[in-house]
Every structure is written in C-alpha cells, then in structure tokens.
Amino acid sequence: xxxxxxxxxMNGIEGYSVGVETDISSGLPGMNVVxxxxxxxxxxxxxxxxxxxxxxxxxxxxKITVNLTxxxxxxxxxxxxxxxxxxVLASSLYIDARNLDRYGIxxxxxxxxxxxxxxxxxxxxxxxxxKGIETAVIPYDNYEEAKLIEGIKLYPxxxxxxxxDAINSRREGDMAxxxxxxxxxxxxxxxxxxxxxxxxxxxxxxxxxxxHGMLMVGPPGCGKTMLARRIPTIMPKMNKDEILxxxxxxxxxxxxxxxxxxxGERPFRSPHSTISKAGLVGGGMYPVPGEISLAxxxxxxxxxxxxxxxxxxxxxxTPVEDxxxxxxxSGAPYVFPCNFLMVMASNPCxxxxxxxxxxxxxxxxxxxxxxxxxxxxxxxDRIDIRINMERVEYEELATTGGDSTVNSSVMRSDIEKGLxxxxxxxxxxxxxxxxxxxxxxxxxxxxxxxxxxxxxxxELGLSPRSYNKVLKVARTIADIDQMEKIKVNHxxxxxxxxxxxxxNEG
Amino acid sequence: MDxxxxxxxxxxxxxxxRNISNKPRKLYCAGDISLxxxxxxxxxxxxxxxxxxxxVAALVxxxxxxxxxxxxxxxxxxxxxxxxxxLLESGGRPVAVLGTGLERPYPKKNKxxxxxxIEEGLVISEYEPDFPxxxxxFPARNRIIAGLSSAxxxxxxxxxxxxxxxxxxxxxxxxxIYAVPGNINSQFSLGTNLLLRxxxxxxxxxxxxxRDLGKDITRADTISMDMGPDEKAVFDTVVKxxxxxxxxxxxxLNKKAQEVNAILTILEIxxxxxxxxGRIHLAK
Numbered sequence: 001x002x003x004x005x006x007x008x009x010m011n012g013i014e015g016y017s018v019g020v021e022t023d024i025s026s027g028l029p030g031m032n033v034v035x036x037x038x039x040x041x042x043x044x045x046x047x048x049x050x051x052x053x054x055x056x057x058x059x060x061x062x063k064i065t066v067n068l069t070x071x072x073x074x075x076x077x078x079x080x081x082x083x084x085x086x087x088v089l090a091s092s093l094y095i096d097a098r099n100l101d102r103y104g105i106x107x108x109x110x111x112x113x114x115x116x117x118x119x120x121x122x123x124x125x126x127x128x129x130x131k132g133i134e135t136a137v138i139p140y141d142n143y144e145e146a147k148l149i150e151g152i153k154l155y156p157x158x159x160x161x162x163x164x165d166a167i168n169s170r171r172e173g174d175m176a177x178x179x180x181x182x183x184x185x186x187x188x189x190x191x192x193x194x195x196x197x198x199x200x201x202x203x204x205x206x207x208x209x210x211x212h213g214m215l216m217v218g219p220p221g222c223g224k225t226m227l228a229r230r231i232p233t234i235m236p237k238m239n240k241d242e243i244l245x246x247x248x249x250x251x252x253x254x255x256x257x258x259x260x261x262x263x264g265e266r267p268f269r270s271p272h273s274t275i276s277k278a279g280l281v282g283g284g285m286y287p288v289p290g291e292i293s294l295a296x297x298x299x300x301x302x303x304x305x306x307x308x309x310x311x312x313x314x315x316x317x318t319p320v321e322d323x324x325x326x327x328x329x330s331g332a333p334y335v336f337p338c339n340f341l342m343v344m345a346s347n348p349c350x351x352x353x354x355x356x357x358x359x360x361x362x363x364x365x366x367x368x369x370x371x372x373x374x375x376x377x378x379x380x381d382r383i384d385i386r387i388n389m390e391r392v393e394y395e396e397l398a399t400t401g402g403d404s405t406v407n408s409s410v411m412r413s414d415i416e417k418g419l420x421x422x423x424x425x426x427x428x429x430x431x432x433x434x435x436x437x438x439x440x441x442x443x444x445x446x447x448x449x450x451x452x453x454x455x456x457x458x459e460l461g462l463s464p465r466s467y468n469k470v471l472k473v474a475r476t477i478a479d480i481d482q483m484e485k486i487k488v489n490h491x492x493x494x495x496x497x498x499x500x501x502x503x504n505e506g
Numbered sequence: 507m508d509x510x511x512x513x514x515x516x517x518x519x520x521x522x523x524r525n526i527s528n529k530p531r532k533l534y535c536a537g538d539i540s541l542x543x544x545x546x547x548x549x550x551x552x553x554x555x556x557x558x559x560x561x562v563a564a565l566v567x568x569x570x571x572x573x574x575x576x577x578x579x580x581x582x583x584x585x586x587x588x589x590x591x592x593l594l595e596s597g598g599r600p601v602a603v604l605g606t607g608l609e610r611p612y613p614k615k616n617k618x619x620x621x622x623x624i625e626e627g628l629v630i631s632e633y634e635p636d637f638p639x640x641x642x643x644f645p646a647r648n649r650i651i652a653g654l655s656s657a658x659x660x661x662x663x664x665x666x667x668x669x670x671x672x673x674x675x676x677x678x679x680x681x682x683i684y685a686v687p688g689n690i691n692s693q694f695s696l697g698t699n700l701l702l703r704x705x706x707x708x709x710x711x712x713x714x715x716x717r718d719l720g721k722d723i724t725r726a727d728t729i730s731m732d733m734g735p736d737e738k739a740v741f742d743t744v745v746k747x748x749x750x751x752x753x754x755x756x757x758x759l760n761k762k763a764q765e766v767n768a769i770l771t772i773l774e775i776x777x778x779x780x781x782x783x784g785r786i787h788l789a790k
Contacts, residue, residue, distance in 0.1 A: 199752040202763040218784060348783065355783030360664060360693035361554060365583055365613075388784035390751045452775070459775045477764070492768035495775075 003090035003097040006104045007083035008127040009075045010120040012287055012327070012334030013252040015127025017104065019069040020080070022087030027063030033084075035068030038076040038286070047109045048085045055113035055160045060092045074330070076286045079118040082107030082137075085160055086167070099167050103155075104133035113160040117141025119254030122247055125149040135173045137163055147176045148247055148263075185264040187233045192407030193226075200227050201406050203387045203497055208235055209418040210476030211430030213342040213382035215305070215375075215499070218389030220352045224345040225270075228301045231343065232266035233408040234415055235298070242297045245337065249296055253289045267298030267340075273307035281315050287327040287334040292319055295340040305344040306374040317378040342382055346375065356391060384432055384469045385497040418480035425484070431476045436468060443471040443486060452488050456495055470494045507624070509608055509635055510535045518542070526653040526679055530632035534608050537628035541601050546576035547715065548651050548676070550669040551585025551661035556694050557749075557782040559585055559662030561790065562686050564592030566659055569712045571598025573721050576627065578603065578655045580647065581620065583613050585661045585669070590619060600627035601654065605647045606639035607631055630654075648672040657682040657718070659709060663697030670697045673706070682718065684709040733776075740769045741778055749785045 005020040031045045052059050066084055068075050083105040090097040106124055107115040118124075121142040126149060128136050135153040138146055143156040155173030157163040165171075191201055200216065204227060207214040216224045238246070243263055250267075271280060271291040282290030292300060302308060319325035319338050327334045348354040349368045354361040363371070422431070427442060434442065445453065453470075456462050462470070471486070474494035478486045512518045512533040520542040523529050535542070549566055551559060567589040570577050577593045579586040581602040590600045600623045606612045608631050611620045623629055632650065633643065645668050652658060652675035660683065663669040673683050683706040688695020702708050709715070716722075733741060743758050744750060750758075755766050770786060773779045780789045 196753045196757070198756050198763040199767070202767070355556075358689065358692050365553065388781070390784035452772075455775050456771075459777065489765070489768045492771040493764050495771040496767040 001091050001093065001097070003087050003095075003100065005083045005087045005090065005100050006128075006131070006133055007080060007106055008104060008124040008131075009073070009077055009079065010123045010127075010252060011074070011076075011332070013120075013123050013248055013289065013336055015120070015123035015125065016073060017127050017131040017133070018073065018075060018080075020083045020087045021067040021069065022084070022091045023065045023067075024060050024062050024088075024091045025065070029061045029063065031064040031066060031088075033066045033068065035066075035071050036074045037068055037080075038074065040078050041068075041075055041080050044078065044081045044084060044109075047081055047111060048088065050111040051081070051085055051109040051113045051160055052088060054111060055164075057089060057094055058092070060088065064088060064091070074286070077118065077120070078108035078116075079106040079120075079124065081109040082115055082139075082160070082163060085109060086163060089160075089164055095164050096168050099170050102134045102170075103137050103167060104128040104131070104135070105137040105163070107137070107139040107157070107163070109160060115139045115157050115159055115163065120252045121146050122149060122244075122251040125152055126248070128152060135171075137166060137173075145247070145251060148244060149176050152176055185238075185266075187230075187265070189230055190233060190408045191227075191230050191411055194223060194230070197223060197227065197389075198406055200387055200389060201411060203385050204231060205234070205411050205414050206473060206476050206480070206497070207343070207385050208341060209415045209422075209480055210384070210432045210472065211341050212384035212432040212473060212476065214344065214385040214387075215383045216343070216345045216387055216389060217348055218345075219356060219391045220347060222389045222391055224389065225301075225303060228270075228299070228303070228343050228345065229268060230408065231299045231301075231341065232268050234411040235266050235341075236412070236416055236419060238264050238266060238297065246297050249289050249293050249336065253294060255294065267295050268301065269295040269298065269340075270301040270303060273302075273304050275308075275312065277309075277312050277315050280312050281319055281325055282336055283327060285329070287329060287336075289336045290325075292316065292325065292338040292340065293336040296337050298340055300340045300342050302342070302344045305346050305379070306371050308374070310374055313374070313379050314377070316382075320382060344379070344383070380499060381465070383499050384473050386499045387497060414480050417482060418476065421482045422479045425479075431472045431479070434472055434475075439468050439471050439475075443475045445471075445486060445491075449486060449488055449491055452491055456491075460495065460498070462495075462498065466498050470498055473497055507536050507608065510539060512539070512542075520654060522656075523650065523653045526649060526675075528649065529653075530650060532632065534631045534633070534635060535628060536608055537624045537626075538599070539628060541576050541599060541628045542630075542654070544576050545719065546578050546601060546655045547719075548578040548655035548658040548672065549586075549589035549661065550579055550648075550651065550658065550663075550672045551589070552663045552667035552669055552694070552697070553582055553584035554664065554694065555584045555588070555662055556692070557780070557787050558688065559686075559694060560588050561787075563588035563661045564595075565790070566661065566709075566712055566715070567592025567594075567598065568596045570715065571596030573716050573719075574598065575716070575719065575721070576601050578651050580605070580644075580651060580668070580672075581611070581616055581623070581629075582644075582668070583615065587616060587619060589661070590623065594622055594626060598626075602627070602629045603647050603650045603654070604629060604631040604633075604639075605644035607633045607635040607637035609635040610638050612639055644668060645671045649675045652676040652679055652681060655681065657684060657715070659684040659686070659715065660698050660701060660706075661686050662688065662694045663701075664693050665696050665700075667697050670701070673701055682707060684715065733773075733778075736765070737769055737773055740766060741773055744773075744779055744786050744788060749787055751785050755786065 002023045089095045117139045140156040153173035323339045349363045351362045353359045474490040477490040563585045571593040576599045578601040658676040685698040685701040685706040
C-alpha cells in the first residue's frame with residue numbers, strides 16, 4: 001500500500017519540505033530509496049529495520065520502495081529516519097495513513113526504536129511553517145530549542161511507538177510561543193574585572209559603537225584576550241530577530257545541541273590560528289556555517305592574527321564586506337549571514353618583545369618584517385582602530401588600578417547613547433560600514449577641524465585611506481558625545497587610533 | 507657609479523689608515539674622497555634599538571652635522587642608519603664603510619640612504635665592487651671605521667654587538683671612546699655600560715663631543731611651542747616620566763582616556779612627543 005509522509009531537510013541554513021512516499025509491493029524483500037539521497041539517508045535503512053522490529057512491529061517481508069520528493073533536491077541528514085519508518089509502518093497498516101498529511105515529522109532513530117535529536121531543527125521548522133504544516137513531530141531532545149519558532153504546533157516524541165500513537169490518535173501539539181521575553185544575558189564576566197587599561201576600554205567602546213574593525217598590538221600577557229572576551233558584555237541587548245538568526249545558524253551547525261548555548265548570548269568566536277579555510281568561512285560538500293557565520297551578531301576575535309595563513313585571512317575579505325557568504329554547490333547557492341565586529345590581536349613580533357624598553361627582542365629583522373607582512377592589504381583595510389598596549393608589570397596591575405570605575409554597564413550606556421544618537425540622525429548602518437560618499441555626507445568638517453586634519457596629513461604622515469577611517473571613527477566619537485558636528489577633540493582622539501604601516505611604532 | 511680605486515701606495519691613501527694593523531691594500535671609493543683626510547667621528551650601534559637609542563643617534567648625527575664634522579658609520583640597519591639620517595637632516599657629510607662591494611650595498615632597505623650618502627658624502631669598501639659580503643667581512647670593516655675617525659661614539663649595543671668590535675679596534679688604535687649610558691636593566695645598553703665600566707668616556711652632554719674637538723658651540727636651537735593649559739599639563743607629565751603609558755597619564759592627571767588621547771595627538775602634531783610600543787616619549 002502507498003503512503004505519504006511529510007518531512008524536511010536542511011540545505012545550508014534553510015529548511016526545505018520533503019515528501020516521503022512509501023510503497024510496499026510484492027517482490028524480493030528489501031528497501032530501495034530513490035530521490036537524491038545522501039549516504040546518511042541510505043544507511044538509515046539499517047537503522048529503520050532494527051528500530052521497527054525492536055519497537056514490537058513486524059518488518060514487512062516484501063519489496064519496499066521509498067521515493068523522496070522533490071526528486072531534484074539533494075537530501076542529507078539523519079532526520080529522515082523517523083519519517084521513513086513512519087512511512088513503512090503506514091504502508092504496513094500500523095499507522096493510519098489518512099492522518100499523515102497534518103504532520104511534519106523529523107527525527108533520527110536508534111536501533112532500539114528511540115528517537116534522537118538532530119541538528120538544524122530551527123531551519124526545518126521554518127520550512128514546515130512555509131509549507132503550511134500544522135503540527136511538527138520532533139525529537140524530545142530538540143524541544144527546548146524548537147520552541148523559539150512561532151506559529152507551529154510542536155509534538156515532541158521519545159520513541160517510534162510514541163510517534164505512531166500520536167498519529168493514530170490524531171494528537172495535536174502545543175503551539176510554540178516563540179520568544180516571549182528577552183532577558184539580559186549574564187555573561188559572568190565584566191570589564192570591572194580588569195584594573196586600569198582605560199585607554200583600551202575606551203577604544204573598545206568606540207569600536208563597538210561604530211562596528212569598527214579593531215587591532216590590539218602588545219606583548220604577551222598585557223590583557224588583549226581578557227579585554228576581547230568581555231566585548232559581548234557591552235554590546236546592546238539582542239533583539240528577537242537577532243536571537244532567532246543566531247539560533248538558526250547555531251542550529252544548522254549543530255552547535256546548539258552540542259554546547260547548549262543560552263539564548264540572548266552574543267556570540268564570541270575565537271578560532272585558533274591553525275583553522276582551515278572551510279572552518280573559518282564555512283564549507284563542506286553540504287556547506288555548514290564557519291566561524292564567521294557563528295560570530296554573526298557578535299564578535300570574531302582573531303588572536304595572534306599574524307599567525308593565521310594569509311590565504312585564510314584574505315578569504316575573509318568579501319564576506320566581511322558583504323555581511324554574508326555564498327557557497328555554490330552543484331549550482332545552488334548556500335547563503336550564510338556574517339555580520340560581526342572584527343577584533344584582532346597581535347604581538348609586535350614573533351617573540352613579542354620588539355619595542356620593549358628593557359627586554360631584548362630575539363627576532364631578526366627579516367623575521368619581524370615577514371611577521372608584519374602577514375597583516376597587509378585586505379586585513380589592514382578592515383582596521384579602523386589600532387591601539388598599542390604596553391607590558392603590564394604585576395605590581396602596576398595591583399597598585400595603579402585600585403578601583404576600576406569603568407565597568408561593563410558604564411561602557412554599555414556610552415555605546416547605547418551613541419547608537420541612539422546615530423539612529424536619531426537617520427544613520428542606520430554602523431559608521432564602520434560607511435562608504436566613501438557617505439563619509440563625505442555625514443562627516444563634514446568645520447574650518448578649524450579641516451586645519452587640524454591638514455596638519456595631521458603633513459605631520460603624522462596620514463594616507464588618503466586612513467584619512468577616511470579617521471573621519472569615520474571621529475563620527476562615532478561624536479555620536480557617543482551626542483554631537484551633530486565633529487569637533488577638534490573628536491578628530492584628535494580618532495587620530496590617536498590610526499593604523500600605522502609599522503604596527504610597532506605609535 | 508663612479509668608483510675610484512685608491513691603492514696603499516697612492517698619496518690619496520688616508521694617513522689615518524696607514525698606522526693601523528692589517529691595513530686595507532686598496533680602497534674602493536664613491537663620492538667626495540677629500541673626506542678621507544678630514545677629522546671625523548664614528549657613530550655606531552647595534553641593529554636592534556630602542557626609541558632612546560634612535561633618538562640619541564639622530565641627535566648626535568644632527569649635532570655633528572650642524573658643526574660640519576663628518577660622521578663615519580657602517581650603514582647597518584638601526585643605530586648606524588639613524589645617525590646618518592640625523593646628520594643628513596642638518597646638512598652634514600656622511601662617510602659609510604661597507605662590508606660588501608660598492609655595487610652590492612647591504613641592507614637593501616637602505617638603498618635610498620646609500621644614494622644620498624654618495625651624493626653628500628663618501629662610501630668606502632676594501633672589497634671588489636661585486637663582492638656580496640660574508641659574515642666575517644662586516645666585523646672586519648669595523649677596523650676601517652675606527653681607523654678613519656678620531657673618536658668613536660657607541661650609542662646602544664647589546665652584549666654581542668658589532669659596535670663593541672669597533673670600540674675594541676678604536677681602543678687598540680688609541681682613539682677616544684664615548685659610550686652613551688643606559689639603564690642597567692636594559693639589554694640594549696649592556697654593551698655601552700660595560701664600555702663605561704672599562705674606562706670609556708660617558709657621553710652625557712652631546713656638546714662635549716664638539717668641545718673635545720675644539721669646535722665652537724653656537725646653536726640657536728630653541729623649541730618654542732604654544733600649548734594650552736591641558737596640553738601643558740600632559741606635556742609636563744611626559745617630561746617628568748619619559749616613556750609613560752597612556753593609562754598612567756590618565757591616573758596621574760585624573761583625566762579620561764578620551765581627553766588624554768586627543769591631547770596627545772595634538773602634541774604629536776606639534777612635534778612635542780612621540781609614541782612607541784604603547785608608551786609616550788618626548789620627541790627630542
């Protein structure tokens with residue numbers, strides 16, 4: 001007998017609904033799956049057989065044909081186990097096939113008939129919603145995560161028997177309520193933990209407000225990583241859309257189920273310098289999001305940026321400019337968003353002591369030059385703010401910073417003021433992303449300010465490119481001060497964060 | 507390039523080199539060969555340097571340039587380069603002694619400087635013009651640097667620096683050795699401080715160099731800058747604590763980082779300060 005079950009597969013971070021047609025007819029016993037199924041799906045035949053038998057049903061000793069529609073869509077993932085098993089049971093009359101069309105079913109089976117969680121539940125549910133399916137039958141393990149989606153009923157199941165019962169008795173799940181309230185996420189860390197370093201904290205405030213790419217240069221142990229880790233604590237609260245976008249990416253990458261990231265936590269991704277290109281920007285035969293997409297709506301921190309392979313850094317260029325990355329696989333585009341604040345840290349040289357007044361740097365000039373060349377071209381273009389940090393002696397840490405009044409909530413209020421002001425002025429994109437013509441429009445200077453920039457041009461050796469960057473950063477500083485016009489002090493401060501050709505000078 | 511070859515038997519051969527041991531048989535020269543017989547001072551130091559060394563080297567170069575005393579150096583990266591750059595800034599005449607042939611100067615990075623030295627001064631080598639240099643030829647040319655000059659100034663040198671070899675040659679030849687004192691915990695000044703312990707003259711006032719040569723010191727070198735009260739306060743803090751960090755200025759003056767950063771930029775534009783490795787120094 002023929003039956004039809006609705007399910008879905010994920011491609012990239014989008015869910016597509018898929019039909020599973022099952023027919024049992026006379027012939028040699030066995031199961032054939034057609035319809036561009038991947039290896040995981042082909043292997044599911046073995047799991048399905050055992051799961052059905054171990055759940056107490058009889059496995060049909062006839063020829064089973066499974067057709068996955070649409071036939072031209074590639075189907076990957078273990079989530080097809082449960083729908084195919086349901087199709088087999090429906091075709092062997094254990095399940096009432098008339099009830100099937102109201103359900104969308106996904107889940108992986110283990111040999112004993114239990115249903116296990118799958119990755120990418122959120123995109124799949126979004127696919128079900130588009131298709132008009134009323135109730136989604138999902139693995140119990142995915143229930144918490146699935147509740148984020150609004151407007152679809154969820155029925156979580158723990159086993160194949162549960163699933164069969166639910167369909168036979170026409171159970172309806174509870175309507176998922178979506179995200180009801182967004183509470184402030186508590187990161188457990190705070191800028192108040194770091195004594196002193198007001199200089200760096202201020203620069204970070206500006207970088208977050210205008211989403212300016214930032215580079216911290218300093219010897220080992222001066223606190224670069226500590227400062228970077230705390231950036232999410234001062235970023236504005238995530239809104240509903242951002243939470244859902246981020247959750248979908250994490251869901252597709254399987255990170256949500258693996259790590260149990262909590263809602264409203266801004267991503268902080270800190271890939272190691274040995275990461276592969278695919279790990280960084282995403283990839284694979286069935287593309288999965290890479291670090292840059294996992295950092296979407298959050299921070300991408302490249303520690304020891306000069307240790308990264310040039311190729312990998314260069315591959316960041318287009319995605320960073322577009323705010324998304326497109327992978328093409330068999331002619332079909334897979335689009336992943338990647339809007340993040342880029343923060344980089346570097347030692348001044350391989351050993352870390354170049355420029356130190358006391359300790360001797362052990363690197364040769366050639367080594368130092370090579371190290372710095374890694375950070376040329378495209379990456380330097382993304383750096384609006386550069387700060388040099390000095391080595392901190394233990395005693396200094398203990399004595400100079402007695403009270404650290406600059407904590408995360410103080411910094412966040414500065415940032416929120418700046419963002420609100422920029423919005424009032426009708427600018428909806430971060431200042432770091434302003435184009436050259438927008439810079440001319442929004443960053444007009446008065447005569448006194450022009451004079452300062454003229455002097456800076458000649459005295460500080462400013463390049464035309466860094467000129468525009470200084471203007472953008474000055475615009476952000478003026479936003480934080482809630483000033484419509486950029487003033488001399490804004491420019492002067494912005495100039496102190498300018499990028500230099502030699503990362504050690506200045 | 508116009509290369510002149512001066513043989514040891516030539517009357518152009520500098521008298522000062524005739525008295526040293528292992529004197530070069532031939533000198534390949536490009537530039538103004540009259541400099542060979544002028545009283546000059548060698549300014550040398552290591553390739554690795556701190557801002558302190560860079561500033562002192564440039565200052566010594568500038569001062570000697572103003573007094574029109576030729577400066578002999580090795581044109582190596584670091585201190586040698588800064589000394590000659592400072593000298594050229596004030597219109598002085600440089601002499602560079604290479605460890606390679608004249609057609610293959612090293613390091614390549616100094617190509618522009620090399621051209622200027624040929625135009626404004628003199629370059630010398632004892633090797634064939636196409637000789638690429640070997641590790642031992644660089645220390646060997648230091649005896650010529652020492653030989654040509656009447657005094658040797660060592661700016662910064664770590665324990666193994668080639669500048670110490672120059673000083674060693676100088677001592678053997680009976681030249682005055684000046685060493686610039688540095689912090690005793692600084693690796694960059696270890697060599698110069700050791701020279702001082704062993705009897706070199708500490709270079710504490712740059713003008714001493716000129717006084718010892720019997721030159722007049724007539725310079726009108728006044729730095730006048732108009733500063734607002736805030737700028738003055740920040741500048742005074744830097745004067746008191748050369749090499750202070752931005753954070754420390756913030757704490758000392760009880761100002762916010764944004765104000766201090768803005769003021770420091772203005773001071774930098776005015777040429778009063780410079781920043782290096784995350785710390786703020788006086789520009790001169």
